[in-house]
Amino acid sequence: xxxxxxHISKSFGxxxxxxxxxxxxxxxxxxxLLGPSGSGKTTLLRVMxxxxxxxxxxxxxxxxxxxxxSSRSVGQRQVGFVFQHYALFRHMTVFENVAFGLRVxxxxxxxxAEQIKARVNQLLSLVQLQQFANRYPSQLSGGQRQRVALxxxxxxxxxxxxxxxxxxxxxxxxREELRQWLRTLHEQMHVTTVLVTHDQEEALEVADRVVVxxxxxxxxxxxxxxxxxxxxxQFVMEFLGQVNVFQGRVHxxxxxxxxLCIDYPAYDGAEERLANVYLRPxxxxxxxxxxxxxxxxxxxxxxxxxxxxxxxxxxAGDGSAILAELPLEELRELDLHENESVFLCPKKxxxxxxxxxxxxxxxxxxxxxxxxxxx
Amino acid sequence: xxxxxxxxxxxxxxxARVQAATEDSPIVRWSLIAISxxxxxxxxxxxxxxxxxxxxxxxxxxxxxxxxxSHCLAAVRLTLLVTVIAVPLNLVFGLAxxxxxxxxxxxxxxxxxxxxxxxxxxxxxxxxFIYMLVFGIQGWFxxxxxxxxxxxxxxxxGIVLATIFVTFPFVAREVIPxxxxxxxxxxxxxxxxxxxxxxxxxxxTLPNVKWAVLYGVILSNARAMGEFGAVSxxxxxxxxxxxxxxxxxxxxxxxxxxxxxFAVASLLALLxxxxxxxxxxxxxxxxxx
Numbered sequence: 001x002x003x004x005x006x007h008i009s010k011s012f013g014x015x016x017x018x019x020x021x022x023x024x025x026x027x028x029x030x031x032x033l034l035g036p037s038g039s040g041k042t043t044l045l046r047v048m049x050x051x052x053x054x055x056x057x058x059x060x061x062x063x064x065x066x067x068x069x070s071s072r073s074v075g076q077r078q079v080g081f082v083f084q085h086y087a088l089f090r091h092m093t094v095f096e097n098v099a100f101g102l103r104v105x106x107x108x109x110x111x112x113a114e115q116i117k118a119r120v121n122q123l124l125s126l127v128q129l130q131q132f133a134n135r136y137p138s139q140l141s142g143g144q145r146q147r148v149a150l151x152x153x154x155x156x157x158x159x160x161x162x163x164x165x166x167x168x169x170x171x172x173x174x175r176e177e178l179r180q181w182l183r184t185l186h187e188q189m190h191v192t193t194v195l196v197t198h199d200q201e202e203a204l205e206v207a208d209r210v211v212v213x214x215x216x217x218x219x220x221x222x223x224x225x226x227x228x229x230x231x232x233x234q235f236v237m238e239f240l241g242q243v244n245v246f247q248g249r250v251h252x253x254x255x256x257x258x259x260l261c262i263d264y265p266a267y268d269g270a271e272e273r274l275a276n277v278y279l280r281p282x283x284x285x286x287x288x289x290x291x292x293x294x295x296x297x298x299x300x301x302x303x304x305x306x307x308x309x310x311x312x313x314x315x316a317g318d319g320s321a322i323l324a325e326l327p328l329e330e331l332r333e334l335d336l337h338e339n340e341s342v343f344l345c346p347k348k349x350x351x352x353x354x355x356x357x358x359x360x361x362x363x364x365x366x367x368x369x370x371x372x373x374x375x
Numbered sequence: 376x377x378x379x380x381x382x383x384x385x386x387x388x389x390x391a392r393v394q395a396a397t398e399d400s401p402i403v404r405w406s407l408i409a410i411s412x413x414x415x416x417x418x419x420x421x422x423x424x425x426x427x428x429x430x431x432x433x434x435x436x437x438x439x440x441x442x443x444x445s446h447c448l449a450a451v452r453l454t455l456l457v458t459v460i461a462v463p464l465n466l467v468f469g470l471a472x473x474x475x476x477x478x479x480x481x482x483x484x485x486x487x488x489x490x491x492x493x494x495x496x497x498x499x500x501x502x503x504f505i506y507m508l509v510f511g512i513q514g515w516f517x518x519x520x521x522x523x524x525x526x527x528x529x530x531x532x533g534i535v536l537a538t539i540f541v542t543f544p545f546v547a548r549e550v551i552p553x554x555x556x557x558x559x560x561x562x563x564x565x566x567x568x569x570x571x572x573x574x575x576x577x578x579x580t581l582p583n584v585k586w587a588v589l590y591g592v593i594l595s596n597a598r599a600m601g602e603f604g605a606v607s608x609x610x611x612x613x614x615x616x617x618x619x620x621x622x623x624x625x626x627x628x629x630x631x632x633x634x635x636x637f638a639v640a641s642l643l644a645l646l647x648x649x650x651x652x653x654x655x656x657x658x659x660x661x662x663x664x
Contacts, residue, residue, distance in 0.1 A: 051563055074566045081567040087560035091582045101568035104578070149564075156568055 001160045001192050002027045004063040007218075009055045010043050017043040018054070019216035025209075025329055027065070030186045030193045032203035035213035036239070041196045044213070045162050048194065049081050050074040064159060080153030080191075084165040086145045088137040094148050095133040101156035101252060123151040126185075131204055143174040150182075154189075161193040166201065175199075179206050200240050204228060212236050234352045237278050244322050246277040247354075255351045258316075259294050264351050274354035281311065281325040286334065286347045295343035302339055305331065312336070314344070419579025421604075428642050429637035441638035449615040450623035450639075456531070457619060458599045461538040465595050470588065474580065476547075477554030478562065491547050494540055502540050503608025506533060519620060531609030534619065535607040542598045546591035553587045586661040597650040601643055 003025040010018040018040045020328075025031045033041035046052035047062065051074060054060050061068050069077050089097050098120045102111055111119065124130045127147040136143055146166055153161060166182075167175040183206050185295065186193055197203050203210050204224040212219045212227055212235075219239075220232045231237040238245070248257025249272045255264040257277040287295065298314035301321075310331040312324045324344060336342065398404070398465070431438050441447060475481070476488060485626040494502060510527040511517050518601040520527055527533045561583065565575040618626060620643055627636035 049567060051567070064610075074563075075571070079567060081564065083560050084566060085560060087564040089561055089564070089579055100565070100570070103566065104565075104570040104574045141575040152564075152568065179386075 001065040002063075003160055003192060003194065004061075005048065005258070006061045006063070007057050007059040008044070008047055008062070008132045009057060009060070010040075010047060010052060011055055013044055016216050018047070020057075021154075021216070021218055023211060023218060023221065026210045027192055028190045029208045030183070030195065030206065031209045031211060032193060032198060032207035033196045033211045033213060034203040034239075035198065035219075036357075037048065037198060038050075039213040040216040041198075041213045042164055043216075045164055045194060045196045048160070049079045049162050050077050050233060051081070075337060076262070078156065078159045080156065080158030080161040081145070082149045082153050082161070082163045086137070086149045086170050088145055088148055088152070091135055093134050094129060094140070095120055095125070097137070097148055098151045098155050100152065112215050119155065126154075127151045141174075142170045142177060146170065150185075154191075158191065161191045161194045163193065165196050165198070168197070168199075175202070182206060204240070212239065214239070214268055231350070232277075234276060237352070238349060242281050242323050244279045244281070246279070248273045248275050248277050249273065250351065250353065258298055258318075260346060260349070261347055262346075262351060267353065275350050276354060278350040278352070279346055279348070280287075281323040282309070283346055283348045284326075285347055286312070286324060286326055286330075287337070287345055288334065290343045290345070293345050295345045296322070297341060297343055300336060300338050300340050300342060303331070303336065305372060314342070383531075408432050423644060424447060426637055426641050429633060430641040432637075433634050437634055438638045441635040442642070444619070444635070446615045447623060447635075447639060450620050451642075452530070453534070453617070454619045457535050457538050458596060460535050461542055461599045462592060462596050464539055465543050466546055466588070466592055468543060469591060469595075470581075471549035472547045473554050473584075475577070476551055478559045482634045488551075491544050494544050495541075499541050499602065500608055501522050503605040506536055506540070506605075506609050510536075527618060528609055529613065531617070533609035534606050534617065537609045538599050538602055540594045541602050541605050545595035545598065546588060549587045549591035549594070550584050553584050557583055571598030586657055590654065590657045590661060593650055593653050597647065600646055 004023070006022045008018055008021045009016070019039075019041070021044060021046075033044060037043045043052055047054050050062075050069070050072065054062075054070075060070070062070050064077065082236050091102065092100070097117055102116045102119065105111075108115075121130065121133070124133055127150060129144060129147055129151070132140060132144065132148075139150065140148065150166070163182075167178050170178065179202055182195075195203070195207065204227075207224060209222060210224055210227050211221045212237050220227050220236045222230070225235060228240050231240065237243055246257035246260065248255055248260070250256075250264050250267045251272040252270060253263065253265050253268040254264045255275050255277060257275075260277065260279065264275075296316055298316045300312055302313040303310060304313075305328060308328070309325040310328050312326070314322045314324060316322055322344065394400070430441075442451075472487065472491060476484060507513050507528060508522060509516060510533065512521060512528070514528075517528075525532075561579050562575050565579045566572075570578065581639070600619075601621055602619075603625070606619055606624075607622060610619065610622055612618060612622060612626060614626065620639060624636050624643070625641045627633075627639060
């Protein structure tokens with residue numbers, strides 16, 4: 001079932017949590033709402049569920065399957081909602097928790113006790129918790145509790161599944177496992193799922209599409225690949241992954257930042273304008289000599305080789321810190337050490353004009369870097 | 376000899392217990408303990424024992440005879456009646472107020488919280504006088520009530536009203552902090568699962584605070600049965616009709632009927648002991664959840 005919100009705003013006192021947000025989520029997709037805290041992602045999720053009432057607006061609506069559900073109560077919307085802190089019923093066993101949604105149905109819709117039992121057991125085996133049916137929530141680990149919460153939400157056969165930072169309170173290893181498990185589960189069930197997270201890795205790994213939010217607005221909506229590699233705004237560029245920012249100028253189709261000069265056809269005016277040049281850590285090639293190409297000279301401050309890529313922290317001539325990544329083999333071949341001076345050659349860069357967000361000003365730089373002495 | 380054993384047993388084990396770094400000297404510790412114990416004995420234990428000793432001074436027969444007196448039985452009945460009315464009403468009020476205060480935000484919430492504490496802050500005698508002012512013959516509604524043949528003051532309704540007033544903070548005071556601590560996520564989870572408001576209240580909210588509610592009811596009950604000041608003002612001390620147990624004790628005492636006074640007082644003291652026992656039991660449940 002598709003979910004569509006239109007012109008949704010929500011204020012808490014003077015704080016504007018959501019500012020005229022419109023979004024369409026296709027049926028069967030797993031979409032992540034990603035953003036820093038206070039960006040409005042949880043509020044948007046709660047508006048979808050009906051737990052939060054949006055500010056009145058003539059065109060504001062929440063649609064499930066192209067049907068306006070704004071006036072429906074939470075219970076009538078048939079959503080499965082999973083809370084960050086599980087919100088399990090502490091005085092009930094795991095079994096009773098999962099059965100709750102089936103037992104509170106009006107008598108004529110309620111399944112017979114035997115069928116409820118069968119359904120709960122089936123769900124418990126789906127979340128691999130059959131042997132814990134008689135335990136209380138306080139006797140379970142965080143990961144197990146979250147799985148109970150998921151089983152409980154799935155018991156009522158929700159039309160959409162809404163997860164509010166479901167793995168936020170868990171440690172890294174368990175998060176990783178549950179993330180994979182959620183993805184597999186989603187592929188089996190194909191329930192439209194919306195997941196709120198502030199963890200970009202989680203969002204990019206698990207979701208079909210990612211909604212990047214900031215200050216109550218949607219910055220970008222796209223596949224993980226799109227938002228990561230084709231950031232439309234400086235915020236998205238800076239929020240997703242690590243990035244080095246160089247302040248520079250553009251004029252006549254060129255952007256310059258320190259020793260770097262980059263083609264920038266989107267602006268060919270004669271008047272100089274301030275711009276930011278963004279390079280991801282893996283956008284640098286590290287050389288012992290410039291080889292005639294434009295390059296930044298920097299001193300290696302620290303090498304961290306724990307992982308598939310070696311992560312280098314460097315210091316440029318002006319004292320600014322630069323992050324670079326390179327494959328371990330390359331690190332060994334170059335035989336790099338801390339306190340050595342090296343050259344950083346950009347392979348790829350993105351340019352954004354300062355004080356201007358997104359759209360036509362974000363034409364990406366396509367590989368060609370020209371040497372030029374700044375100043 | 377294995378190396379580990381060398382370190383395990385020091386050669387000069389001190390004969391006395393080693394004083395931990397966080398402890399004061401024994402003199403300080405024992406004098407503090409002695410002070411509290413003697414204070415307790417002087418102000419609580421000896422008076423408590425005295426009640427029973429005085430009541431039993433002329434033997435069991437006289438002691439028991441004090442209870443079979445018709446005025447005493449009437450006082451017991453009245454006390455039970457007032458309690459049976461006041462406590463359930465305060466249970467409902469306390470739960471409703473806690474639910475509103477802990478789970479919702481509204482204008483005037485802090486005023487409501489303050490008002491709930493009013494009976495604790497004000498002297499019970501004053502609360503009795505307030506009812507007198509409102510419902511007494513010279514009071515605001517007094518003549519209207521009298522015209523319609525309704526007697527509030529110096530009758531059971533007045534006693535019930537005064538008792539409700541002095542006991543109404545107990546349940547709310549116990550339940551509000553617990554509900555606030557628990558938040559409302561479980562209720563939200565329940566409604567997303569399709570539960571109605573009543574189902575959510577009876578299946579989620581109430582079970583989560585049941586020990587705090589019971590604790591509040593026990594305290595409320597003890598106060599309802601033992602209240603003297605407010606009830607004394609509104610009751611009129613009519614023997615056999617408007618005397619509750621505490622008032623009955625006073626009447627007996629003023630008549631120099633000490634044995635009977637202490638015997639009836641011992642009944643109230645027993646009630647207090649039972650209350651304390653139950654309170655301790657419930658408290659342990661409350662903290663284990």
